Amino acid sequence: MNRYRVVVAIRLKPEVLDPAGQAVAGVLDQMGMTGVESVRLGRLVDLEVAADGPESARALAEAAARRLLANPVLETFEVAVEP
């Protein structure tokens, strides 16, 4: 068994309204950073995974993302196994 660091990046689907992101965008605008045109908040999950190889570490992280970490109705996710 090896240990892998796996990062799961979870994003709201583009068509899903993000009031928190809009609030952050509004404050950035108040602070004078008017060039920021859109803010979407997501979630980053760091996993430490014990697995035989990087592909099984990825498979385990994808199962975790699919079954709990992300809500498929609202969110998409990407899994990256760190070298």
Add this chain to the structure above:
Amino acid sequence: MSTEAVAVITFPGSNCDDDTVMALGRLGVPVVRRWYRDRDLGEARRVVLPGGFSYGDYLRSGALAARAPIMDAVEDGVATGRLTVLGICNGFQILCERGLLPGALRPNRDGRFRCTWEWVRVATAPLHWPEFRPGTRFRLPIAHREGAFTLPRAELDRLWQEGAVFLQYCGPDGAVGDEYNPNGSMDQVAGICRGRVMGLMPHPERAVAAYLGSEDGLRFLRAWLASEGE
């Protein structure tokens, strides 16, 4: 109205479980309380998932409670058709997260926790509940930050066709429109019902006496208790 016992589940962070037990008690229904780590519902064939903030709303509202041991028993009971389920507010979120009801509850469109009295109406008569007639109205409180019912448009259209869109926010006269939408729910959806599983964001258990502002919650719960069929 059946007087068989109703199970009320307490998750870590549930805070409407006592109110739900009290409301059912007012209707003369025996209640058995179950803990989220229990693995069975005993003899109960009806169960209420109460409101609250299970697991502190960590990850997403209802996401962690949806994977609690007791939910295996709820899912089994639904799969075998022996269980009738009501999810209120956080309970509704848990049912959606578990996949026992379609869709998801995303944050309210104004980004705020909404704690207000709202009117809702029965949009489609649920198959197993003869007392929920289309157009019946209830005045009930809502208290949530993640209550905007959402799913892809085509899937919501399919829910309408299936008759699963149970409850909508409305005006005092029953009119439906975006001006009566407190949270940005698609199609003003306040509750969904599929098979014997019903979920809604408003709190009937908080509207059980005139001094609380409305007794409509008793009427709602009585209608839920009057489910038919096995």
